[in-house]
Amino acid sequence: DAGVIQSPRHEVTEMGQEVTLRCKPISGHDYLFWYRQTMMRGLELLIYFNNNVPIDDSGMPEDRFSAKMPNASFSTLKIQPSEPRDSAVYFCASSKWFSGANVLTFGAGSRLTVL
Amino acid sequence: AQSVTQPDIHITVSEGASLELRCNYSYGATPYLFWYVQSPGQGLQLLLKYFSGDTLVQGIKGFEAEFKRSQSSFNLRKPSVHWSDAAEYFCAVGGVTGGGNKLTFGTGTQLKVEL
Numbered sequence: 001d002a003g004v005i006q007s008p009r010h011e012v013t014e015m016g017q018e019v020t021l022r023c024k025p026i027s028g029h030d031y032l033f034w035y036r037q038t039m040m041r042g043l044e045l046l047i048y049f050n051n052n053v054p055i056d057d058s059g060m061p062e063d064r065f066s067a068k069m070p071n072a073s074f075s076t077l078k079i080q081p082s083e084p085r086d087s088a089v090y091f092c093a094s095s096k097w098f099s100g101a102n103v104l105t106f107g108a109g110s111r112l113t114v115l
Numbered sequence: 116a117q118s119v120t121q122p123d124i125h126i127t128v129s130e131g132a133s134l135e136l137r138c139n140y141s142y143g144a145t146p147y148l149f150w151y152v153q154s155p156g157q158g159l160q161l162l163l164k165y166f167s168g169d170t171l172v173q174g175i176k177g178f179e180a181e182f183k184r185s186q187s188s189f190n191l192r193k194p195s196v197h198w199s200d201a202a203e204y205f206c207a208v209g210g211v212t213g214g215g216n217k218l219t220f221g222t223g224t225q226l227k228v229e230l
Binding site for chain 2: 004050056102105107108109
């Protein structure tokens with residue numbers, strides 16, 4: 001398996017622009033997570049899906065952020081409009097429920113810079 | 116609420132020396148505990164996990180961790196560090212009671228290895 005695949009790896013955009021980050025989870029995994037990593041706040045869970053259904057989006061910072069999972073093979077995280085404080089590394093992770101917990105496999109991340 | 120504390124932000128060790136990274140957790144029930152490693156520009160990779168049973172768990176790359184319920188700790192150890200171990204290490208906690216679906220990560224410990 002190729003692992004969790006994220007694109008783009010790097011994105012530089014200007015404030016106010018729409019940003020779309022993409023994720024392809026590992027085949028057979030039924031959970032998908034979006035995390036954000038910054039120096040100031042560390043790793044923050046934004047949202048997670050189970051069987052393509054959003055379960056907990058309490059970590060989504062504000063309405064400018066939205067996430068979708070139209071099928072088991074694809075998810076997007078969209079920021080519209082983007083702001084400089086959104087600059088971070090965004091990680092997608094997928095997992096399969098195992099003995100009462102999720103063991104996450106992470107993608108390589110998408111580094112977003114908003115100017 | 117579940118939480119993880121990694122008290123050491125940075126640690127420097129000499130190659131060949133032993134290593135111990137500290138992790139303390141707060142969780143209302145039996146925790147599921149994880150250690151992940153992140154190399155620069157990469158996603159997080161699972162080193163090891165504890166779900167139940169033997170409190171000393173072995174992981175990849177020669178790492179081990181010991182779960183101590185009385186101390187609410189899950190410290191990571193390696194008897195002899197290699198230069199390639201330089202990376203950031205994250206402890207995480209999850210579990211069945213309300214948190215099994217998602218992990219809470221510590222703020223990480225940056226390991227530097229001196230040759």
